[in-house]
Amino acid sequence: MAKVNENFLKLPGSYLFSTVGKKVKAYQEANPEKKVIRLGIGDVTLPLPKAVIEALHRATDEMAVQDTFHGYAPDLGYEFLRSAIVKNDFADIGVSLDVDEVFVSDGAKSDSANIQEIFDPASRIAVCDPVYPVYVDSNVMAGRTGEYDAATGRWSNVIYMPCTAENNFAPAFPEETPDIIYLCFPNNPTGATLTKEELQKWVDYANHKKAVIIFDAAYEAYISEENVPHSIYECEGAKTCAIELRSFSKNAGFTGTRLAYTVVPKELELEGVKLNALWARRHGTKFNGAPYIIQKAGEAVYSAEGKQQIAEMISYYMNNARVIYDGLKAAGYTVSGGVNSPYIWLKTPKGMNSWEFFDYLLEQANVVGTPGSGFGPSGEGYFRLTAFGSYENTVEAIERIKKLG
């Protein structure tokens, strides 16, 4: 008799964005004359860069002709894209990688959910709190997380590393020793970063404990300050302890186009087994490559025109981030993030909790954000705004918030 994977049944409902949507809908229906501005979304809004559009058209034309038609792609990615990644994202910042250390995929969500498969089912994971939910949920499905405590919002077998204003949103080494450590910097949702020295300490810690760091660098393109590492491999010894996840979503606007990659260095071994070989096997068995036309679009991101157009997009979003950050500061809010990240993280005022502030902001300023508590218990009392709206809406939203006094 077939039975279901009981681990799936342990997952609590994921109500954050659906609750946000319902509340906004109800408010808008009750107040149809109000113009609600959404600064809660994590999705990009600018169109794809011209160089990417042109590459998509060219590649589509290739697919129309037998001589240039492309069938099954190499499971691990086309050489042309992997080479462009190795050169532009790594060699240019002094990190040397081989092409076969780069695995092209359909998205960082897939990669961050699937990467746990290559580890022992009994592995103990450590995550920041607040955190992007996929790291934990994928491990729940794999049976690693123990039982859920609805009162605390925590799993019995997960090691949580609180990130709050008290530690400048940088996690401390946990008391218990984890096997796998998920780190995301620049961080979603807090927008915080680690300096190179701070990240080096994590690399040293992982090498010392023989733990593996899953380093999610999806927001790398938003780094504006010196001394904030773009890749964990800028740190000495990272190749023996770290896997890095990268995405085309937030730099090049690929949220609906789907392309990402994962770096698994060949030096990364556990008891003599190369994780690079395991991930290659996982990719080869369970994935059939990203579409040819999308990989050509990804290649165009690294062209001279592509780079310039992407820099302009990021600059547009980061200008929004500045508007939000500066405006909230001027209005007396305690704000962080927004400097190396499209996310602005603020302390809710007047003793309101995250959801109370959500309602307050929606009703008083007609502005939508995301309650910090939705990302984990340590997000309670915080709130996330994002820079992905239009400039005009962003300015207006901040003006309204300022007027609340």
Place this chain on the structure above:
Amino acid sequence: MAKVNENFLKLPGSYLFSTVGKKVKAYQEANPEKKVIRLGIGDVTLPLPKAVIEALHRATDEMAVQDTFHGYAPDLGYEFLRSAIVKNDFADIGVSLDVDEVFVSDGAKSDSANIQEIFDPASRIAVCDPVYPVYVDSNVMAGRTGEYDAATGRWSNVIYMPCTAENNFAPAFPEETPDIIYLCFPNNPTGATLTKEELQKWVDYANHKKAVIIFDAAYEAYISEENVPHSIYECEGAKTCAIELRSFSKNAGFTGTRLAYTVVPKELELEGVKLNALWARRHGTKFNGAPYIIQKAGEAVYSAEGKQQIAEMISYYMNNARVIYDGLKAAGYTVSGGVNSPYIWLKTPKGMNSWEFFDYLLEQANVVGTPGSGFGPSGEGYFRLTAFGSYENTVEAIERIKKLG
């Protein structure tokens, strides 16, 4: 201390197509004047249909403009594509499905590898022998298959259902009771089909045993005979015991474009838990939707022009299949498949085993096929040719084989 998933280490190397490639390369280098014809590939060769190309261009243009740009897709697929699937692939053959029983993905390889996740880790699987290797390998990685015996090529905890000439390549009910049954019809690699009555018996068996059938219908478009079911849901009671996998790869040429879908009926429950909800949760947690432009390309497959162009492609390949089937028959071979499938399965002649016949065909006729033993022990003594080459090459290859006498 981090450890690897030991199940990955149990996987034997997958050498079939790399060994084929090496042998062909060595022969070609030693005999540069010979024209080698490849009838071993499972990849399509005709370009994408015009309707699909036009849809890709249109959708790409939408992505270039802010007002029509598409960010994150719905995890489970766009409504426009799911509706087209429900109408054209199911309602038109008398099968009624709801849109939310259809889950759009990046490929049937991903789906067939990932579907096992929603089942108990202790589930016992049954597979045909020979078989598409992904069904077994994904369960090896999940720890369900026991130990591998290199001498027999079998896993200790997998139930094998031999498919040979003796049973007309249709599996018999196994002696041991499985929890999950993988069936692929029209079959890869044998090209065999089940009649509706035969498939109904499997549905009844599964409902009786409370087992779940994973029905891989990737080659459904090649069915030419009456009474061969296009969907398992044509059988009574299938919605309470079967999941169906479909692909755009082999009908519409999407092997390098990547689009597929899985049907999980809402009536399919195990101990009161709906598998539809579990698969939705899996998709929502670990997948971020197929690209918008690719889903628009998939929609075009169901347009009037798209349907006609696809029918022409399939007709081209099936004409090749007829050339191979009839030619081999005329040359005295024992042949099956090829009528409702792009795969032709032949008994190796003169007491040769699969690899001996591979060498013989390569050296004597300069034709490349795939040794049946590469798909499992019961494939020994068989050989696969495919209809995906050009018509001219297919005709020439068969002429050469005929001349061998």
